[in-house]
Amino acid sequence: NAGVTQTPKFQVLKTGQSMTLQCAQDMNHNSMYWYRQDPGMGLRLIYYSASEGTTDKGEVPNGYNVSRLNKREFSLRLESAAPSQTSVYFCASSTRQGSLYNEQFFGPGTRLTVL
Amino acid sequence: GDSVTQMEGPVTLSEEAFLTINCTYTATGYPSLFWYVQYPGEGLQLLLKATKADDKGSNKGFEATYRKETTSFHLEKGSVQVSDSAVYFCALSAWDNYGQNFVFGPGTRLSVLP
Numbered sequence: 001n002a003g004v005t006q007t008p009k010f011q012v013l014k015t016g017q018s019m020t021l022q023c024a025q026d027m028n029h030n031s032m033y034w035y036r037q038d039p040g041m042g043l044r045l046i047y048y049s050a051s052e053g054t055t056d057k058g059e060v061p062n063g064y065n066v067s068r069l070n071k072r073e074f075s076l077r078l079e080s081a082a083p084s085q086t087s088v089y090f091c092a093s094s095t096r097q098g099s100l101y102n103e104q105f106f107g108p109g110t111r112l113t114v115l
Numbered sequence: 116g117d118s119v120t121q122m123e124g125p126v127t128l129s130e131e132a133f134l135t136i137n138c139t140y141t142a143t144g145y146p147s148l149f150w151y152v153q154y155p156g157e158g159l160q161l162l163l164k165a166t167k168a169d170d171k172g173s174n175k176g177f178e179a180t181y182r183k184e185t186t187s188f189h190l191e192k193g194s195v196q197v198s199d200s201a202v203y204f205c206a207l208s209a210w211d212n213y214g215q216n217f218v219f220g221p222g223t224r225l226s227v228l229p
Contacts, residue, residue: 004158033217042204042221043159090158094217103149103208104217106158 002026004107006091012113013081021076021110023091031094032074033058033104034066036087043090049074081114088112117142121205121220128195128227136190136223138179138205146209148172148181148188153202153222162190162203195227 007022025032033048045058047066055066063085065077074093078085088111092104121138128134140146147166151159163172168183177192188205205220 040221043219045217092159103147103161103164104159106151106160108158 004091004093004105006089006107006110008110009108010111012115013078014115015082017081018077018079019081019112020078021089021091021112022073023075023107024073025091025093025105026072027093027095027105028071029093029095029105030071032068033092033094034064034074034076035090035092036060036085037090037109038087046076046089081112083114086112086114117144117146117207117209117216117218119205119207119218119220121203121223124202124222124224126223126225128225130197130227130229131194132227134190134192134195134199134225136203136205136225138188138190138220140186140188140205140207140218142186142207142209144209146207148179149206149208150177150179150188150190151204151206151219153204155201159204195225197227197229200225200227 004025030051034046035043037043044060046064049055049068052071067075088109090109091107094104118141149164150162152162153159163174165172165181171180179188179190202222202224204222207218
């Protein structure tokens, strides 16, 4: 049981390049999330998927797209990378318990630098 | 909207000192509350949680009590260790008009000196 996995762990891009961050979970969770973490700003939600087949914007969606490929996988795409997207990206998943979602489980993160 | 406020760091303590990290929240619903810990170079890990008023979450010597009357969920540990050095995030999960909502505080960096 690997939990939440993310690839790659590190990536350096040039401005204007594109890339896709991959995330997978093996806990049969319904909901998945993408966050970015910047120094002094905590976690900010980029996109989330409440269930397979649905995606919704979070606090900072501009410059990103997502795909919920199936129940296990949720990818984040940068179509034209900008230096402002230099950050650490975390994927998370959660399930639902009663009327409230249970806690989120996080992946190890992808450290992205855009030059 | 929902929000979480926690004390700004960094917090520096000597080993075996008492730790308190304050956390307060605002929520329109009736939230679940969490403390997460992030060690250097890693993702966030759940430390403890509480889902209703007066619940006490506890783990690895850390404790936090869900206080609805003061909308607080302060993290405490009686005797910190060097290995507790990390960033601690207070968070809530609640329903609003748009559905389920996770909100994280900005994080408090703790350094414990031997």
